[in-house]
Amino acid sequence: MQGVPEEELDTSGLVARLLTITSATTHTSASALMHALLELADRTTYVEPLRKEAAKALSTHGLTRVKIVSSKNQHACTQLAACPVVTFPLKAMKPITLSDGTYIPKDSFVMTSVAVHFDEEFYENPYTFDGFRLVTPTADGAAPSAARQLLTFTLPLHSPGRYVVAYGLKALMAHTVFDYDMKLGGDGKVKSDMWFTTYRLPNKNAT
Numbered sequence: 001m002q003g004v005p006e007e008e009l010d011t012s013g014l015v016a017r018l019l020t021i022t023s024a025t026t027h028t029s030a031s032a033l034m035h036a037l038l039e040l041a042d043r044t045t046y047v048e049p050l051r052k053e054a055a056k057a058l059s060t061h062g063l064t065r066v067k068i069v070s071s072k073n074q075h076a077c078t079q080l081a082a083c084p085v086v087t088f089p090l091k092a093m094k095p096i097t098l099s100d101g102t103y104i105p106k107d108s109f110v111m112t113s114v115a116v117h118f119d120e121e122f123y124e125n126p127y128t129f130d131g132f133r134l135v136t137p138t139a140d141g142a143a144p145s146a147a148r149q150l151l152t153f154t155l156p157l158h159s160p161g162r163y164v165v166a167y168g169l170k171a172l173m174a175h176t177v178f179d180y181d182m183k184l185g186g187d188g189k190v191k192s193d194m195w196f197t198t199y200r201l202p203n204k205n206a207t
Helices: 011-042 044-058 067-078 114-118 162-179
Strands: 086-091 109-113 194-196 199-201
Touching: 011 044, 011 162, 044 162, 109 114
Parallel strands: none
Antiparallel strands: 086 109, 194 199
């Protein structure tokens, strides 16, 4: 494993790293799906378009290019913050001065804020949920990459797991809309989300 100190290349060290990666991928995927399902139960007008698109996709090329499902899942992650409010932590291995003069000392951590997901420069009415927001003529429904205005995933070189996550979420969403009708339990309202450090998570009592 590149970049791992030699003293951590024993069995315990490698297992600890694998468990960390597994935990990170599991809770973020589960959180994104839960956000998407809660919004679907709250906004049932999306159900029929999702069903039609998934049915058409499964009869032709599969779920790899479903635009509406992809848009809704990504929007649930970005605007509902299933991903953390800061992301892409990088450690400076040596001092560096950026082009604008910003000095970053060695061993400092630099992270990206996802506030851009709520920037009106890139998104109209950014605080309003819109499951069709990312359905555009050029969108192909493939696994998303990072862009200046979309920080769901890192760049492809550093996030090959994005394909597994994106396609897994598509399959789960398609299965759900095909086989189930949903509605919110209790008072019929989406419960307030919960915060854990920098993560915004679905309410554990939501039904």
